[in-house]
Amino acid sequence: MSLAACASRPESGYLSPVAVMAPGAVDHTLLVATTRERDSRPGTLFNGERAGTVDYAEITVSVPPTHRESEIEWASTPPGDPNAVFVVRSEDYLDGDKAFVQALNAELAKRSPGKRKILLFIHGFNTMFAEGLYRLTQIAHDAKSPAVPVLFTWASRGKPTAYVYDTNSATAARDELEHTLRLLLASNAEEVNVLAHSMGNWVTVEAFRQIKISGNLDQVSKLGYVFLAAPDIDIDVFKSQMRRFGKPQKPFYIVLSKDDKALWLSRTIGGGVTRVGDNPDTAELAALGATVIDLTDVKANDSTNHDKFDQLAAVAPELRSVLAQGIAANPRAADLGGGVPQGALGAVVSLPITLIGAPIRIIANQ
Template sequence: MGRGIDSEDTAPRPRMKSARPPAAAGEPPAASAPEPVGSGAPPPEPAPPPPSTDAASAKGEWDVVPVFYGTDRAQKPNEKRLDYGSDRGRRLELGRALVTVPRIHKVPSIERPWAIRVFNVTLYEEAEDPNRHFTMDEIKSLSEDEFLALVRTRLADSARYKDHAFIFVHGYNTSFDYAVYRTAQISYDLKFDGAAFAYSWPSGGGLASYTYDRESSGQAEPYLKQFMQLVINKTGAKSVSVIAHSMGNQPTLQVLRDLRRAKPDGVQISQIILAAPDVDRDNFENIANEIQGLASGVTLYAAGNDRALTVSRNFYGGVPRAGDVPATGPLVLPGIDTIDVSASSMDSLGLNHSGYAENNALLQDIAALIATGTRPPKLRTPALEEVTTDRGAYWRYPAALP
């Protein structure tokens, strides 16, 4: 199915939520979240995908996943629903989206309507169907008090990931809707019953928007900082993990450096997960040194075949980025676990950047990392190979994965 990655997702069409029949016999059931293999400490017991706290959580052949969001995008006109475009709003806006996930969902896909697009012009797109697609069941802008009340209710009902939260910051070429869908997909596939947060900075949402995206991600820094401080200081979450992908690492690392100087008592920043960071290598190393001690662990997932990093490398005259894997190998730094996922895939977090080898290996490792924090990586994911260099060890997925 086309996933709408080359332009912003179109607004959901009106639909009869019970008019469609259940999935036909023989169709695959909804895939369960991958469980870590060989962890040093076992993860929580498997549980059904976490329901929403709303009565809407079990309709038809789909489930509903709540995503709490922050954005500095400007709203754009849409008669059918609240919507955000690529323009800069120059303020933080909070809200909650209820995302439908079809029970025929396959990990780690985001099932969206098939479409034909030419130069960002949609020539044809099939109608949305929550029995088969991720859709926006509801989206609301909220005041800070409303936002916090809903988050606290979600955390109070959490069990498998008690009082846990994660914040996902997307990368280049990402629409608001796709950022929310990706956060819902991660939450659903991890069976995450804590609070899932998405921060969506004003990406242009197009392959040709690299320069705009780079500047736009930078100007989002103060709003992302405000959002992270809100999640860490006011929601009541006892453990917060941060997942940043590609260009989203630019503002995220700057904010983490600021937070290191004023880490609140009583809150554990559990895991910092930096996936294919589109960041200058030297700058990355400087900031990495400054955020030492902020979290229980920092993991760098690097990829030598990430298409967004290829664009960035060419843009900067062929100089590798922090998340790249050149012929000399990935970046290896003290206090950071570097994992080369070139033989795996970034599709669990990004926009099909390495879709030739899509599988669940990366998602499996993230599930184990958030659930257990087990280190070094090979203890939670035995398939990883350890590579020793003069700067220390890193890990990589073997060329042939099952």
């Protein structure tokens, strides 16, 4: 429900290509898979209505030289000044699976061996197409990630009052997300990492559940990190999903904040049942095979405390180091510079960066 700082929602016109390249700006080429309907309005590409089949696009977005970490600089009027705001440099629809995979492999080929990775982002509730596109751009840029950013965007209407419509749209997109995941895993990528936010976690976990049930797990070894940020999933439903998985070989990383006001509202709508993203019992989640990244003590950039995950991009290398090496045994004095040993439940890792001034608690099941 928290929105980027712009005068109005970017429903239409914000994706019109800007030919001028600003000095110091950085371009990022994103691949898009979507269940949204194409929109004929200039600078829009896709709207919030549901399409009959999955559709694809390739879009290059420019990040301005004045960009601030964790922020999206929006144009007050579209398409915007590339010296000061995010703008689209080029955009094109891609017709079918073959064209999508060819474009993806072409981007992967620009990376050297060892860096041919994919970052797949699945957005949450109340998200317009341009908002999901620019959020993934911000995350990829701030993380300085060499991965090819891929956006899976389902048909959210981008309205706070459309919760039921969005829930059904996310559910209807399960097969298409499963199909997209299989395309990514079968591509020339060396690793596929996944980041889902809010309601996007529902369709993500369901897609993984379907892959598990199918028994066809070719190329699943390419699956890297799976981050579930502020998951808007009924805790009992999540337990059922995890029972189907069994304890995963690679843990899901659940990014949560116990002061998440948006999930409090979702819990109210859902009959008072706890959502995974605001579950106070982090040990319970760890016992299911998840590793919990608790951002409760981190100051949010939004009033609902629902979008704290976007700040993790700035500390991505340090966070990857922590997760790769294990959790510190000493809950008070983890030092990323000296290496992090295997450790115990409830360890606290302090990331040395001014953007996040509070400790990040990382909780894993021993």
